[in-house]
Amino acid sequence: MAITRTTSADAPESLTQGLVRLIHTKPVTQADYDVAALFTLDAVANILAGRNSTPGKVLLDWWQARASNEMPEPSRLAFLMGALCHILETDDLHRESVVHPGCVVVPAVWALANKMKTPGHDVLRAVLHGFEATTRVGMAVGPAHYRIWHNTATCGPYGSAMAAAWLLDLDAPQAVHALGNAGSQSSGLWQFLETGAMTKHLHAGHAAEAGLKAADLAAFGFTGPAKILEGEKGFFKAACPDARPEMVLATPDAPWQLRRTSIKPWPSCRHTHPAIDAAEELRVALGKFNEREIHSVEVGTYQAALDVCDRPVSDSEYEAKFSLQHTVAAALLFPHVDFAAFNEESRAKAASLALRVKPMVEEPYKSAYPVNWGARARVILNDGSEFETRRENAKGDPEAPLNHADMVAKAEMLLAHGGVRNPKSVIDGVLGLAKNGALPDLSLL
Incomplete structure (x- = not known):
């Protein structure tokens, strides 16, 4: 992966340029891979369990009605997986950003890596990159944003774009273009809460799809705005009245934000x-x-x-x-x-x-x-x-984390709910990514 600066002396670095640089230069340890594999397992288990729900069955009916004999495009598969992942309200949550990173990042990574036959460490590094981007943007939007906008939906595309950029081997300028066009697709309103409509699941699916597609286009030279966050007609001006732009690049030497993400033990908000x-x-x-x-x-x-x-x-x-x-x-x-x-x-x-x-x-x-x-x-x-x-905190937060056995037990519960016949093969396969293994066959659809 090429790591280059995208600015000159007379062009100050934009926030997205700084974010790409921060993420590209952040070291990854074996412990990071191990934890990323557990979070990937949590998302995969949620995806498979989400099929056993009324919205999940609607999504699968829609998918089958539109299916062809060809392998689906990764962006379309990412949409379906993202929507399924966010149905049962048991997916992860990053507190400071109020973003559910896994339901956006893991579907985008899985759909693209499955097509590219990407080895495990690159899969998990992409997951780390995606969590970092979406949560750092989420920490900057300010509390007023969340009263109207669903942070997972609006900040999620930055995460799926950053994750896909790693898998596609985009250089820094291309990754900035990907983030710019991903951010321009930010959307997702809370209005569905009044009636309990299925819209929230669409939010996660769209965020996964939008970022992946933005990164794929950037690989072909499609350009995007470098100041999508702080620009006069950018994301913060449009939807974040009390934005905190400094949070995007704050504490660059902190542990990966994935390690600051909580895992839900109960199936509710x-x-x-x-x-x-x-x-x-x-x-x-x-x-x-x-x-x-x-x-x-x-x-x-x-x-x-x-x-x-x-x-x-x-x-x-x-x-x-x-x-x-x-x-x-x-x-x-x-x-x-x-x-x-x-x-x-x-x-x-x-x-x-x-x-x-x-x-x-x-x-x-x-x-x-x-x-x-x-x-x-x-x-x-x-x-x-x-x-x-x-x-002071809830069970599953970084201060009161679920241990390895708890995480596996939760995955087993979700996979059983989803009717998976051989849950051990899914669990062992996903956790094997930390040893640079290949993606397991989910036989999802």
């Missing part, structure tokens, strides 16, 4: 996880109890959690995954917050208690966000007794 974690502890502390003994449940959290997940009544499985009220009630009532905790029967069982869950914004969680995603849960019984616990 990550904003609900600190409260689930706290409520599970309270369930154990309370022992056997009747739900009618609970007068109310207080949940202290940060503003973004309420913006996205303040939903006292959940009329669908998807709405329940974006409800602090349902997820906390489920964590108090059920032994496991798993896929079954969101079905119609479980929603009915939790509905009464969910109406007594009162989320509120409070310190220290308000100020700690987005660096730390924490919560407080307090159960108040009818007799006046109170039980409380707090979380």
